[in-house]
Every structure is written in structure tokens, then in C-alpha cells.
Amino acid sequence: MPDLRQIIARNRAGEAIAIPSVCTAHPDALEASLTLAENLDQPVVVEATSNQVNQDGGYTGLKPADFISFVKDIAAKAHVSHERILFGGDHLGPQAWRKLPADEAMTKAHRMVADYAAAGFTKIHLDCSEGCQGEPAQLPDQITASRSAALAATALKHAPNPDHLLFVIGTEVPPPGGARTDDHGLIPPTTPASAKATLAAHRDAFTAANIPLDLIGGLVVQPGVEFSPMEVHHLPLKRDPQLLDALADWPGICLEAHSTDYQHPEAYPRLAQLGFAFQKVGPALTFAWREALYALDSIRTQNGWSTGQSLPDVMEDIMLANPTYWQAHIHGPDPRLQRHFGLADRIRYYWPDPRAQRAVDRLLSDLSDKRLPDPLLLAHFRPDEIAFARESRHSLPRALALARVQTALRPYFFTGHRP
Numbered sequence: 001m002p003d004l005r006q007i008i009a010r011n012r013a014g015e016a017i018a019i020p021s022v023c024t025a026h027p028d029a030l031e032a033s034l035t036l037a038e039n040l041d042q043p044v045v046v047e048a049t050s051n052q053v054n055q056d057g058g059y060t061g062l063k064p065a066d067f068i069s070f071v072k073d074i075a076a077k078a079h080v081s082h083e084r085i086l087f088g089g090d091h092l093g094p095q096a097w098r099k100l101p102a103d104e105a106m107t108k109a110h111r112m113v114a115d116y117a118a119a120g121f122t123k124i125h126l127d128c129s130e131g132c133q134g135e136p137a138q139l140p141d142q143i144t145a146s147r148s149a150a151l152a153a154t155a156l157k158h159a160p161n162p163d164h165l166l167f168v169i170g171t172e173v174p175p176p177g178g179a180r181t182d183d184h185g186l187i188p189p190t191t192p193a194s195a196k197a198t199l200a201a202h203r204d205a206f207t208a209a210n211i212p213l214d215l216i217g218g219l220v221v222q223p224g225v226e227f228s229p230m231e232v233h234h235l236p237l238k239r240d241p242q243l244l245d246a247l248a249d250w251p252g253i254c255l256e257a258h259s260t261d262y263q264h265p266e267a268y269p270r271l272a273q274l275g276f277a278f279q280k281v282g283p284a285l286t287f288a289w290r291e292a293l294y295a296l297d298s299i300r301t302q303n304g305w306s307t308g309q310s311l312p313d314v315m316e317d318i319m320l321a322n323p324t325y326w327q328a329h330i331h332g333p334d335p336r337l338q339r340h341f342g343l344a345d346r347i348r349y350y351w352p353d354p355r356a357q358r359a360v361d362r363l364l365s366d367l368s369d370k371r372l373p374d375p376l377l378l379a380h381f382r383p384d385e386i387a388f389a390r391e392s393r394h395s396l397p398r399a400l401a402l403a404r405v406q407t408a409l410r411p412y413f414f415t416g417h418r419p
């Protein structure tokens with residue numbers, strides 16, 4: 001089993017090492033990610049969010065134990081060792097129920113954290129930063145830390161092996177309306193002073209709750225990476241926000257970066273140099289899956305092989321019929337463009353729809369018996385993706401889509417990467 005504390009220790013000793021945390025429930029994106037980790041002989045964290053997976057099923061319909069079984073089943077079918085997979089819970093707190101009064105929302109959060117811990121999730125991100133009914137949108141560190149410590153106590157009570165738990169604290173998510181940039185168009189990083197304040201508040205709260213401080217292993221801060229609906233804010237490679245200074249008295253803690261999707265490959269080892277041993281990725285993986293499927297649909301259309309409605313048109317019909325997952329997030333002109341190509345990848349919520357699944361199956365079936373020579377594929381796929389797909393156990397069209405997901409994830413495996 002991968003040892004996150006060993007990765008933290010090596011990073012804090014100055015080694016540019018990090019582990020990717022894959023945050024998706026899409027079965028094909030998960031298969032591609034797990035297969036890549038297996039092929040590179042690297043560990044990987046698979047994470048579920050509180051909105052995605054909880055005791056009520058979340059938007060996936062999966063409870064915590066269901067999610068672990070779901071991922072392990074995918075791994076088994078792909079011949080991926082379970083021993084290289086760690087499970088993490090992301091933003092575990094009252095977010096899914098924040099329209100309720102705080103007491104009710106936190107009661108539900110405690111039940112959720114208990115279920116995550118009992119199921120075998122060991123990397124637990126405690127996030128009580130958002131206010132509930134009648135509270136400010138963002139809560140002060142003292143309240144956030146107190147509620148997080150209470151959830152940590154619940155996790156310890158229900159975990160089969162409490163010593164295996166590793167808590168991640170802090171949060172750094174874009175404010176409503178998207179990320180804010182400075183006068184130079186860059187995302188301001190968290191200041192060392194702010195990071196120290198978050199650590200101090202959690203130190204006091206964990207101490208008051210008699211929870212060992214060495215169970216805290218990660219601190220979420222903003223290194224200066226983000227993406228808006230149609231733009232990536234890239235990490236300034238030469239900038240050092242000095243966030244490691246905040247960890248001077250915390251040798252067992254590393255930094256965690258969220259929203260690292262779509263960065264240039266050189267950003268990931270640089271983040272590791274800056275102390276970010278935990279690097280989260282999610283939407284970029286399903287974005288890559290959609291990108292590949294649309295490329296295959298274009299090949300099908302261009303060659304007159306279609307047997308029905310195009311995949312983009314099917315997905316548009318599905319999203320218009322149920323705007324729940326995109327309406328509040330897409331603004332301004334060209335809403336169709338953002339629905340299909342937005343970097344937040346709101347379309348990812350619609351792939352489980354039976355109509356979408358039938359459309360994808362029809363696409364792959366339409367191409368399965370067709371001759372797809374390299375000159376045709378090279379208009380849409382990279383040479384290494386084509387080479388991988390031709391050696392895959394899957395049909396060529398499906399293998400191409402899996403290969404595109406691996407292209408998005410591969411830069412995260414810079415440590416020990418083998419060509």
C-alpha cells in the first residue's frame with residue numbers, strides 16, 4: 001500500500017516528488033488513470049467529493065463503501081493492483097447540506113465522515129469553511145477548525161485502523177463568479193501569514209479535542225493555478241510564494257494543490273519543488289474523454305458512417321432537458337460552446353444518462369468494424385495515443401479515448417516516470 005507519509009517526508013526533505021489525486025467517478029476516466037499508474041508502477045490516490053459520494057448517494061448514487069467497491073471492480077477488470085490505490089475524501093464537511101441550519105448540516109457531515117472512514121478512505125480532507133443557513137458564505141478559521149476537529153474525531157472513532165488516517169485541512173476554492181486575478185492577470189497565491197493562521201487555528205482545535213497533531217498531513221493552499229470557464233491560469237514557474245515557510249514548525253505536513261488541471265507539464269514538478277506533494281486533478285480527465293469521443297464522432301461523420309444523431313447533438317438535447325448541472329455555472333454569450341467545451345466540464349454530469357450511454361455505444365459500434373488508418377487518425381490523435389490504442393485489449397475507438405485521458409494525466413506522474 002502506498003505510504004503518503006513517506007511521500008510527504010521525501011518532499012519535505014527537498015525531493016521533487018508528488019502523488020496525483022484523481023477526482024472523478026467516470027468509469028472510463030478511472031480505468032485509464034488506474035491503468036496508467038499500473039503501467040508506470042506508480043501509486044495513485046482516487047478521491048470522491050462530498051457532493052459526489054455520501055450517505056444519501058450524492059449525485060453519483062454511490063455511498064462511500066459503494067464507491068470503493070466500484071473503483072476496485074474497475075481495477076480488477078483492468079488488471080491493476082489494488083495495492084497501489086489509496087482512497088481520499090475531498091471537501092468532507094457540511095457543503096452538501098449548507099442550506100440547512102449548521103447543527104443539522106453538521107450532523108449529516110458527521111454521518112458522512114463516519115461512513116467514509118469505515119469504508120476505508122484514509123486521506124480525509126476536512127472542509128468546514130462554507131457557512132450554513134444564516135451564516136456568512138466563508139467562515140473564520142476558528143469556526144472552520146473547530147468543526148473540522150469534531151469531524152476528525154468522528155473519523156477516528158469509525159476507522160478500522162485509525163493510525164492509517166491522514167487529515168488534510170484548509171481550502172482554497174474560487175469565489176463565486178470564478179477565480180480573481182491580480183493586476184498582472186495572475187492568480188494570487190495564498191500568503192504565508194494566512195497559511196500559518198489556518199495551521200494555528202487547527203492546532204488549537206485539534207489539541208482541544210485531544211487529537212494528535214501528527215495526523216494532519218496536508219494543507220490546501222492556492223499556489224497560483226486555476227481555470228475559468230474558457231481560460232487556464234498557468235503557474236508562474238519562476239514565482240515562489242514562500243508557502244513552505246508556513247510549514248517550518250510542521251515537518252509532517254505537505255501542501256495540497258487543487259484545480260491543477262490543464263497546466264503545462266513543467267508545472268507539476270515545479271509544484272512539487274514548492275512543497276505540493278498532493279496534486280489534484282479531475283475535470284481535465286473527463287474533458288479529455290469528451291474530446292476524444294467528439295473526435296471519433298467527427299471521423300464517423302466525415303466518412304459517412306453515422307447511423308443516427310451526432311453525439312454532440314445528443315448531449316446538447318440531454319443538457320437542455322435537464323439544466324441542473326450547468327445553468328448556474330454558465331453565463332454570457334455562447335452557452336452551447338461552454339456546455340460542450342468549458343474547462344469546468346459541466347458535461348461530465350450527463351454521461352451516466354442512459355441516452356448518453358446509448359449514443360456513446362452507438363458511436364463506438366459504428367466505428368468498430370471500420371478501417372481506421374493512421375493518416376485518418378493523425379488528424380485527431382497523437383502518434384503515441386494511436387500506438388497505445390493499437391496495443392490495447394479494447395477496440396481501437398475505445399482505446400483511443402482511453403489514451404486521450406492518459407495524455408491528460410501523464411504529466412502528473414513525473415516522479416519515477418519511465419518512457
